[in-house]
Amino acid sequence: MNEFLPLLLVFLPFVPALISFALPERMAVWRDVINISFALAKLALVGFLLLSVEDGVTTEWRYEFLQGHDFILRTDAFALLFITLSAFLWLIATVYAIAYFGRGPHLARFFGFFNLCVLAATGVAMSGTAITFFVFYELLTLATWPLVVHKGDEKSLRAGRIYLIYTLAGSAAYLAGIVWLKSHVGTIEFAARPDLSGIPRLELTLIFILCIGGLGVKAALIPFHGWLPEAMAAPAPVSALLHAVAVVKAGAFGILRMIYDVYGIDTVSDLGLGPPLAVLAAATILYGSFRALMQTDIKKRLAYSTVSQVSYIILGASLIGPFAMIGGLVHLVHQGIMKITLFMCAGALANRMGIKAVADLDGAGRMMPVTMAAFSVGALGMIGIPPSAGFISKWYLGLGGLQSDARWVVAVLAGSSLLNALYFLPLLYRAWLLAPSQSHAPVRELDGAWNRMLVLPAAITALTVLVAGLFAAFPFSPLSWVILIAERGYLK
Amino acid sequence: MSPLDLLVAAPLAFMIAALLSGPWGRWWLLAAIPVMAGLTVWLLLLPEGSGHVVGGWTLPLGVQLRADGVAQLMVAATAVCAAIVGLYALHEFAPGADRSETAHGFAFWPLFYLLWGGANAGFLTTDLFNLYIALEMVSLAAVAMAAMGSLRAALRYFVIALVGSLAYLLGVALLFSNYATVDLTLLAEMARPDLATKTALAVMTAGLLIKAAVFPLHGWLPPAHAAAPAPASALLSAIVVKVGFVILLRLWFEAFPAIIAPAGLELLGWLGALAVLYGSVQAIRQDTLKALVAYSTVAQIGYLLLAFPLVATAAGTGGAWAGMTIHATAHMLAKAAMFLAAGLMLKAVNGHHLKDLHGLARAMPLTVAAFGLAAVSLMGLPPSAGFLAKFLLLEAAVEQGAVFAAAVLLVGGLLAAVYLFKPLAWAFAGSDTPVVVAKAPLRTAAPLALALLAVSLGFAGQAMVDITAGSPWAGPPATEAEDVQ
Numbered sequence: 001m002n003e004f005l006p007l008l009l010v011f012l013p014f015v016p017a018l019i020s021f022a023l024p025e026r027m028a029v030w031r032d033v034i035n036i037s038f039a040l041a042k043l044a045l046v047g048f049l050l051l052s053v054e055d056g057v058t059t060e061w062r063y064e065f066l067q068g069h070d071f072i073l074r075t076d077a078f079a080l081l082f083i084t085l086s087a088f089l090w091l092i093a094t095v096y097a098i099a100y101f102g103r104g105p106h107l108a109r110f111f112g113f114f115n116l117c118v119l120a121a122t123g124v125a126m127s128g129t130a131i132t133f134f135v136f137y138e139l140l141t142l143a144t145w146p147l148v149v150h151k152g153d154e155k156s157l158r159a160g161r162i163y164l165i166y167t168l169a170g171s172a173a174y175l176a177g178i179v180w181l182k183s184h185v186g187t188i189e190f191a192a193r194p195d196l197s198g199i200p201r202l203e204l205t206l207i208f209i210l211c212i213g214g215l216g217v218k219a220a221l222i223p224f225h226g227w228l229p230e231a232m233a234a235p236a237p238v239s240a241l242l243h244a245v246a247v248v249k250a251g252a253f254g255i256l257r258m259i260y261d262v263y264g265i266d267t268v269s270d271l272g273l274g275p276p277l278a279v280l281a282a283a284t285i286l287y288g289s290f291r292a293l294m295q296t297d298i299k300k301r302l303a304y305s306t307v308s309q310v311s312y313i314i315l316g317a318s319l320i321g322p323f324a325m326i327g328g329l330v331h332l333v334h335q336g337i338m339k340i341t342l343f344m345c346a347g348a349l350a351n352r353m354g355i356k357a358v359a360d361l362d363g364a365g366r367m368m369p370v371t372m373a374a375f376s377v378g379a380l381g382m383i384g385i386p387p388s389a390g391f392i393s394k395w396y397l398g399l400g401g402l403q404s405d406a407r408w409v410v411a412v413l414a415g416s417s418l419l420n421a422l423y424f425l426p427l428l429y430r431a432w433l434l435a436p437s438q439s440h441a442p443v444r445e446l447d448g449a450w451n452r453m454l455v456l457p458a459a460i461t462a463l464t465v466l467v468a469g470l471f472a473a474f475p476f477s478p479l480s481w482v483i484l485i486a487e488r489g490y491l492k
Numbered sequence: 493m494s495p496l497d498l499l500v501a502a503p504l505a506f507m508i509a510a511l512l513s514g515p516w517g518r519w520w521l522l523a524a525i526p527v528m529a530g531l532t533v534w535l536l537l538l539p540e541g542s543g544h545v546v547g548g549w550t551l552p553l554g555v556q557l558r559a560d561g562v563a564q565l566m567v568a569a570t571a572v573c574a575a576i577v578g579l580y581a582l583h584e585f586a587p588g589a590d591r592s593e594t595a596h597g598f599a600f601w602p603l604f605y606l607l608w609g610g611a612n613a614g615f616l617t618t619d620l621f622n623l624y625i626a627l628e629m630v631s632l633a634a635v636a637m638a639a640m641g642s643l644r645a646a647l648r649y650f651v652i653a654l655v656g657s658l659a660y661l662l663g664v665a666l667l668f669s670n671y672a673t674v675d676l677t678l679l680a681e682m683a684r685p686d687l688a689t690k691t692a693l694a695v696m697t698a699g700l701l702i703k704a705a706v707f708p709l710h711g712w713l714p715p716a717h718a719a720a721p722a723p724a725s726a727l728l729s730a731i732v733v734k735v736g737f738v739i740l741l742r743l744w745f746e747a748f749p750a751i752i753a754p755a756g757l758e759l760l761g762w763l764g765a766l767a768v769l770y771g772s773v774q775a776i777r778q779d780t781l782k783a784l785v786a787y788s789t790v791a792q793i794g795y796l797l798l799a800f801p802l803v804a805t806a807a808g809t810g811g812a813w814a815g816m817t818i819h820a821t822a823h824m825l826a827k828a829a830m831f832l833a834a835g836l837m838l839k840a841v842n843g844h845h846l847k848d849l850h851g852l853a854r855a856m857p858l859t860v861a862a863f864g865l866a867a868v869s870l871m872g873l874p875p876s877a878g879f880l881a882k883f884l885l886l887e888a889a890v891e892q893g894a895v896f897a898a899a900v901l902l903v904g905g906l907l908a909a910v911y912l913f914k915p916l917a918w919a920f921a922g923s924d925t926p927v928v929v930a931k932a933p934l935r936t937a938a939p940l941a942l943a944l945l946a947v948s949l950g951f952a953g954q955a956m957v958d959i960t961a962g963s964p965w966a967g968p969p970a971t972e973a974e975d976v977q
Contacts, residue, residue: 021857066880066953106854106923131883135874142873145913152851152922160917168909172902175886179898183891 324400722835
């Protein structure tokens, strides 16, 4: 196996990024073609890696950037879980973004930074050491900022400012944590969990708090979630891919790496750090849902829903049990495809019909049935109705709660599902059962290539939500892959 | 002949040539760049700790030039900065339509070479009196360059710089009367902790702190650096303050490490921490772009001082030492890039304020990109040389349990993000494309090249660490300098 494969996989989006920056606006068609081709190429590469990792072959690329500090890119099963998600959704979101913006001005910059974000997210997934992770994590912050402020209005600039303050402060805390830990154990390599036995418990606890707190900013754990609803000022494709998938997942992914690959579940449970984190995650789940209930803007409602849903992943990890772990890990994928569906639908509704507020949704199902059908699948998945993917996550999390003797988790899950239903079902009711208000001109949803490119990506991801739920037992389904990860490493 | 002499002599020769050739003086740059590049490569290839006594006089009578790690790194970075800033300045400092423009076009080039030669002398010399001369050469050139922007600021700079020089000279005189030598390497062997030595060290340090614009002696820097023309500001912020800093290093860590009290190091560390915080807060408060960048220099110099106690405690392990010198290099490149980019942007919109940059990212994407990349390095974010420096310093601070220093490093980075993203946010604001007057678009390449270098050096970490390790007090002591005539 070629050792440069990980390097290629991470830096592949750099090529379309540079090309996007360089091409003048009149050659936008070429930019689109190149962006889609590279997204396809990356997906093919990921497919190849999935097969080889299933066979038990992991590849690794190392570079000693400073004596005693390795820069490692590694394709392990856990990394591929995140990479497959991001590569698939990158392709979808690229097609969607092209249709969403049409031939607007100043898109070169948008697609350039969009590609850099994907590069950073892939790097986050494949990082083999804590410092490598930090490098890509910061790159993700930097590359997202121009996308958040893309519109250039006062609201976006404010969102960009808040985003930077939160995330940079978070990564500073994380950096402090890993440097502190490194001063005890040397290089923190994920594949070779460091020996923490000689470190005082208090220090270990403080380092854990610094790291999880720092990473929790991007994962939108309360009280560090404030940036996420603000960031909804960004255009819909940014909210869809980055805020639903790349950025928040980078934070959640980092927390999972911390728990499983740096501390190890034994140390975490030995230090008694699991329960407080589980409580914090549960609080975030409920708080996010409550706030979502109160929003009148669709995107804001979805944003608070993200705050809530991402914490399922952290809840799963903090319960320290096989079922909970599987539920949390699989939710990393399931939440991604469900939330991107919802955001892409919201963007399509705003783009075609000018619908931004919940109250405007009346009768939208008749005007844009495909979009609303996809939205409905995503929403029902979020609530956790079988056979959607969301049901699988919640099922395993609930089992995990029982297994870890934390019955309250089941109550939290039930309460959250109820809240999910309360804030999603009225949307579906309005869209499908109420008559359209007179103000909307008729919309032909699938007329022309542009409109199809706007609507079909959401339809595809909605279908994926169903497939991931229905065929969860098949090989290469998110669930099977997560069970493979759990069996290979984390349960030992 | 040795590259050590030539690195000082060649710029001075070019200075005379530029003086003599009048309106064509600026074109000497095209000869100077290859010559200096060759000499710099030669310097980098010299074996570790190579020394050379000028004119064949042996110490203590002669004057020794020596290529240790810090000198190699700083001379190389200076050469890169000066060459690129020079190319940028070719257009700006040319004979022009009116008298004052033409006068600036004539005056800039000899000053430019004087500064370059003086800086090289400052980095390479081990003789304290010769260092005084280097310091004066650099200060003279710097004051004259500052005067091109604002006579008032330059006069203030001149007076304060004079005080600094006199303080330093007083110290040199004290040392000479005490030890009958002013060579650093010899002083290191016979340093005694007596009152005269301590007084000398104190006044010299005070003088150098002025020259390096360390808080609270930084007052002259912001007005002078903000008012000067962009290439001059770039040279002042990138190179001039570093000369004072390197001499300070030589005094504290090479000549008198034995008699330095920990309290002294702590004091410098505190000054550095205050400089980081004060400079950053002031930068946040500015609403003109060049003043913001100038205050950022005050803050960034603070990190160098903050590292002093860390370097002293680390004693030979090299991490803190490498972090400090890499920070000086990274700041040189990034700050020069930032001033040049700022100059281009402000010229294009014909304004000074942050709000004048409105929407500029669409009109001048490459210039804004250069500014942004330089900002990444200054904030200490990866991947950049600035990050490498901050990481090494942070690691040293954590290992030594210096919690306060670690906190300042982290908070300073955040504050830098606050002030540096302010102009960037203005550049991204709005959705229209402002119409700008962009003269000589090729000049954009200068800040971009410097910024890309500052960022990409982040990938060459070990190489830089290896170079800086070749300093007498960073690794195993090399008392006898080898002659490489």
